[in-house]
Amino acid sequence: MKFSYYPGCTVHSTAIEYARSIDAVVAALGVELAEIEDWNCCGAAAAHSIHRKLGLALPARNISQAQKQTHLSPDLVTSCPGCFNALKRADYALRNDEETRKEIEETVGFAYNGEVRIRSLMEVLTHELGEEVLSAKVKRPLDRLKLVCYYGCALVRPHAVTGLENPENPMMMDNLMKWMGADVRDWSYKTECCGADLALTHGDMVQKIVGRLIDHAREAGAEAVVTSCGLCQANLDMRQTGTDPLPVFYFTELMGVAMDLPNRKGWWSKHIVNPGPLLARLGYES
Amino acid sequence: MDYQLTNQPVRQDPSFANEIIEATGVRVDRCYQCMTCTLGCPVADAMDFPPNQVMRLIDLGAEEILLSSRTIWMCVTCETCFARCPNQIDTAAVMDYLREKATAKGIAVPEERIQLLHQVFAENIKSFGKVHEATMLMAYKLKSKDFFSDMGIGLKLFLKGKIPLFPSKVKGLDEVKRIFEKTYDQTFGGKS
Known part of the structure; x- marks a missing residue:
């Protein structure tokens, strides 16, 4: 393809x-x-x-x-x-x-x-390949990983322009992660804004917005957040406070874990919140 | 400028609303003040006028107040307002129009750093055709004189190899520059 x-x-x-x-x-x-x-x-x-x-x-x-x-x-x-x-x-x-x-x-x-x-890319993988092809590639189902899918703004809004699903409750990433076997939690903040580039001029505001997102992710029982947006990932990865921050993954990284693809250490080393300990505790990394 | 209630009767001036409808195609005149936009806005608490009041100020023809407001710079175009508006008013698109007009008129902006960041970012694209974070952030730090905020985060990213030292340039840079000449430079007088 x-x-x-x-x-x-x-x-x-x-x-x-x-x-x-x-x-x-x-x-x-x-x-x-x-x-x-x-x-x-x-x-x-x-x-x-x-x-x-x-x-x-x-x-x-x-x-x-x-x-x-x-x-x-x-x-x-x-x-x-x-x-x-x-x-x-x-x-x-x-x-x-x-x-x-x-x-x-x-x-x-x-x-x-x-x-x-x-x-x-997410739409192409979910629609062109679909559940059967993708779930057949799973070697290690992510059933021990509790997570929330975070879509942010740009992928979904404005709806008339992006043409992607329900802008209030998109399910594309939720489905994809379920096909990887993950324990996907429902939450109300999947399309809430992360503060975007205000991070550079108003870091304190973005820290507050991110804090609220993470609080709600935890409330849903999630131990990690998954996204497809570089700005969402950066803001959530860099602006969490507290001693026990949640790792923030790209969806392709978690596909890589489920499909047991090589050289994953070179992905984790680029994160600010190291996902290594969580993945090791769940038995996905040594 | 503070917007204060006075005992003067309010005279509605439709010319500003009409100008916005003409320029953006957004039917601001459809707003019936349900406040759904403001309730969903992630940055409303940092605005001097929340989104629903922006619609009302447009209705009143309060152009100067809006062009010199914090509000138009705090909006990050998340489009939650538009997604939820029962009258399909794209408030974020109106914010784009107001920011462009305020910048073109050289109005003193209460959120200078946000305006500067957009300008520095755009001018970085003009220089390379792509964004080069290191020179863009350097230019922002120098022009904003905000030297110390987030230095720790910047350093972490650099050490993780996430901020490349050297820019990569677009081959068709002359085409990108021509786009700037016909848009940005024409409106803002080519100052960069």
Whole structure:
């Protein structure tokens, strides 16, 4: 199964353990992600927050790059929810708003043909491979691991743009983790915001928001949080206070544990809250 | 600026609301003050006017008050307001519009650091086509003069090899720069 791939900036920096676990998981599943040539930053939150047209044109250039590379799959997969959101917003505007489409086409210098489909890695794995294929790959069911799935904002909202499930109670990651055998707990905070880039300017506020999320995760009985977003992971991993912080995993890392993929130590060493002791206590790591 | 109740009769001025509807397509005039946006907003307690009051201020034509508010900078576009609004009002999209207008007008902003972070981030993309955290954070620290907050976290990330020293550049950087010239630079006068 082949897809074109937009990795985004953070897979080479703050989300490097996400990148490593993605590589391991897709290789084991026989999924090929072919990186598109010469992509640029999607603009993240900053671009649209200060200039709306810049926030559409930057991701649109990536759609233009993907569109040109016709030897690759028209399904453009991205693993980062922030990038997914930016690309989807641009694609939504290009697809549905003629006036904006003309402006963006002129700004970027391309003609949109609507053939590129923006998809998230999590959606592709759950929908294209599905329960049967994925659960067959499980060597060590995660039944001893109690966790909550944390989706955050960008993967789900705005609903009309992302097109992904119920924005108040998405189940995609919950299902995927259940297929890995995990003891997935229900909680009310799965799509609550983590404070996003306020972490850099208002660390105290984000610490409070993260504290509340973690309190509710604990209340649900979770010993770990799982997410797909680099910013959520960073905020939850770095801004917990107290002596017994919860490890915060990328979903591909836990797939890697369940599928018993090699070189996992190189993922755990990148975490601020070391997941090693929890995984060792549960018998998943030595 | 403080928004204070006075004994003067309030005169509604629809021109600001119409300008926003025209520019964003968001039907701010549909708000009936149910406050669902504010109840779900993760940062409402740090705002001078919670989201529902933003809608009311737009309704009153209170442009200056909004453009110089903390509120528009505290919004992180989580879109919870839009997801729950019974009238499908995308309040976060309106915040984008207000931030852009406040910046273009050079209005003194009560949350300078947030504005600066967005600017420094955007300009980092203009330089490399991708984000390079080390130079972006350095520029932010120098310009904000906020040298010491989170140094411990920054150091941890660096030691874990999560902040690469050298930037990687996009080959088509001239294309990225052209996008900036036609958007950001045109609106903000190319100062960077």
